[in-house]
Amino acid sequence: MSSVDVLADIEKHADAILRVCSYHRRDFDLVVVRSRPHDMRPVQASLQTAFETLPTAELGILGRLPAELMSMVLRELHVRSFFRFRQVNRRARVVSTGLWEYGLVSKHGLEGLRGLLRAELAHLFTIDDLYRSLITDKCLTCGGFGGLLFLFTAGRCCFDCLQSSAHYRVLPPSAFTKLTHISPGRLKRLSGPTLRTVPGIYNMMETPARRPRYLIFEEKATQTLQAIRAIGEDTIQHLRSRREQLGQRFMAATAYPCCSLNNAKLERGVSCKGCQAGLEVLRCDSDDRDRVFSTRGFLSHFSQCVEAQQLWTESEGGTRPVNEPELTRHCGYFNELGPDGLPA
Ligand SMILES: [Zn+2]
Ligand SMILES: [Zn+2]
Incomplete structure (x- = not known):
């Protein structure tokens, strides 16, 4: 295809190109903290709506605040306090449910909200923190x-950085105390937030990973301890050179879609079927098939990816099925999923 034809097709057939040439990597979602849909469904409605019965009680002195100030107060509450406030009475339920940021987070960012609560980190972040990560x-x-939320910071990250960047290093408190010779009690007081791990898969091989009960955020812990001179540069180097259990980083992240404020579309990230096809005949760089794009980013990639353009040509404008790789047909995950949407 000539570059002019490619750009014309992107302009005219963006949705069809995405459908034919891209796919969402389900295996990336399954390897991090994940809720079973049947656990989520019963709570979803109660999180997103107020009671049908009209409120009779008021909010006391808080009720005198203008709506705008009330919203500001609610946005500043950390998630745990926000839910406590929500349970005060039916009036509080109405007011909190009506908060725009909460509405969006409880609808589209439920996995992040639930992930923070399960990891016992919900007292560290506000609804506004989750909202700001949701809309970028x-x-x-x-x-x-x-496509992920790193639970220690409630910040967005990609699968590649989660695996490779030193920023996302985590380790069990026992390993930290062993390497730094700091007592567990002192570490608990000084190391910053501790994440309680939750059951999950946490590796691509699907063999159950050894799961420590707690994890600490290495960067934060070392910064705090270095600031008070509890550890020195040698100890930090010692920590950095240790061999990591890769699955432990997956225990500190969860899938987090992005909600566009421009068109209200939800994005979970897409990968290129063409790059996978290219890899299978050893014609393109092996890293490309693991790249995850926004839909806009994918269309830009499509304009450069010969293999994806071949798939598009084969589809005759998105009207015919294409001969795509088995891996993309299964969205990166070959085994059967159980009725709850998780591996059987
Ligand atoms: Zn990244
Ligand atoms: Zn490609």
Whole structure:
């Protein structure tokens, strides 16, 4: 295809190109903290709506605040306090449910909300923190599309950075105390937030990973301890050179879609079927098939990806099925999923 034809097709057939040439990597979602849909469904309605019965009680002195100030107060509450307030009475339920930021987070960012609560980190972040991460699609580390929420910071990250950037290093408190010779009690007081791990898969091989009960955020812990001179540069180097259990980083992240304020569309990230096809005949760079794009980013990639353009040509304008790789047909995950949407 000539570059003029490619650009014309992107202009005219963007949705069809995305359908034919891109796919969402389900295996990336399954390897991080994940809720079973049947656990989510019963709570979803109660999180997103107020009671049908009209409120009779008021909010006391808080009720005298103008609506705008009340919204500001609610946005500043950390998630745990926000839910406590929500349970005060039916009036509080109405007021909190009506908060725009909460509405969006409880509808589209439920996995992040639930992830923070399960990890016992909900007292560290506000609804506004989750909202701000929800409406951006950028990984805070590399600036590319980030489909995950790192629970220690409630910041968005991509799968690649989660695996490779030193910023996302985590480790169990026992390993930290062993490497730094700091007592567990002192570490608990000084190391910053501790994440309680939750059951999950946490590796691509689907063999159950050894899961420590708690994890700490290495960067934060070392910064705090270095600031008070509890550890020195040698100890930090010692920590950095240790071999990591990769699955432990997955225990500190969850899938987090991005919600566009421009068109209200939800993006989970897409990968290129063409790059996978190219890899299978050893014609393109092996890293490309693991890249995750926003839909806009994918269309830009499509304009350069010969293999994806071949798939598009084969589809005759999106009207015919294409001969795509088995891996993309299964969205990166070959095994059967159970009725709850998780591996059987
Ligand atoms: Zn990144
Ligand atoms: Zn490609």
